[in-house]
Amino acid sequence: ETGVTQSPTHLIKTRGQQVTLRCSSQSGHNTVSWYQQALGQGPQFIFQYYREEENGRGNFPPRFSGLQFPNYSSELNVNALELDDSALYLCASSYAGNTLHEAFFGQGTRLTVV
Amino acid sequence: GESVGLHLPTLSVQEGDNSIINCAYSNSASDYFIWYKQESGKGPQFIIDIRSNMDKRQGQRVTVLLNKTVKHLSLQIAATQPGDSAVYFCAEKTSGSRLTFGEGTQLTVNP
Numbered sequence: 580e581t582g583v584t585q586s587p588t589h590l591i592k593t594r595g596q597q598v599t600l601r602c603s604s605q606s607g608h609n610t611v612s613w614y615q616q617a618l619g620q621g622p623q624f625i626f627q628y629y630r631e632e633e634n635g636r637g638n639f640p641p642r643f644s645g646l647q648f649p650n651y652s653s654e655l656n657v658n659a660l661e662l663d664d665s666a667l668y669l670c671a672s673s674y675a676g677n678t679l680h681e682a683f684f685g686q687g688t689r690l691t692v693v
Numbered sequence: 694g695e696s697v698g699l700h701l702p703t704l705s706v707q708e709g710d711n712s713i714i715n716c717a718y719s720n721s722a723s724d725y726f727i728w729y730k731q732e733s734g735k736g737p738q739f740i741i742d743i744r745s746n747m748d749k750r751q752g753q754r755v756t757v758l759l760n761k762t763v764k765h766l767s768l769q770i771a772a773t774q775p776g777d778s779a780v781y782f783c784a785e786k787t788s789g790s791r792l793t794f795g796e797g798t799q800l801t802v803n804p
Contacts, residue, residue: 583736585736612791612792614792614794619796619797620796620797621782621784621794621795621796621797622737622782622792622794623794624791624792624793627791635791637791669736669737671792681727681739681742682727682739682792683739684729684736684737684738684739685736686734686735686736687735687736
């Protein structure tokens with residue numbers, strides 16, 4: 580177990596709806612990154628949060644947004660859901676002071692958009 | 694754009710054999726690489742990492758080799774066990790702590 584927890588584990592949404600996914604980082608970690616993993620693919624970087632601000636973003640549209648809280652936990656929000664948003668959403672936490680920046684992943688949230 | 698890819702999408706080995714999983718990367722500026730194991734329905738699990746100033750690093754039953762000349766990374770698993778069956782990803786640290794993943798290799802261990 581990595582100590583990174585995500586909720587919910589599974590959910591089903593309808594196209595056009597909005598969804599919020601949550602992540603609690605591992606104790607001592609101050610950086611949270613979100614990844615989208617489509618079936619049969621490697622994880623794709625969405626964005627990263629450090630000190631409650633976005634610190635790098637991948638090739639995802641603005642309807643993907645996030646928050647980081649003072650306790651370093653984080654949320655991923657997706658608006659106007661599309662069918663292609665169906666994927667496993669992974670949260671990874673790390674400590675920015677570690678030059679290797681080893682990242683530990685949670686179990687993921689399986690989102691299905693119908 | 695820069696990417697990390699894998700040579701083989703699937704690998705099947707007999708229990709007790711050694712496994713070698715390969716990975717090619719294209720960003721010569723990358724300075725840190727990680728191998729992850731992902732079992733069905735779970736998040737990626739850290740296996741071993743290596744910095745670009747190293748050629749080899751060993752862990753428990755696993756060894757990572759880095760060849761910067763040809764931009765190649767490999768993961769060697771000794772005495773492969775059924776519990777090693779999973780998808781293996783190499784990942785490359787690019788800007789900041791952003792990781793770029795390859796597509797993965799499905800390792801199947803036959804008893």
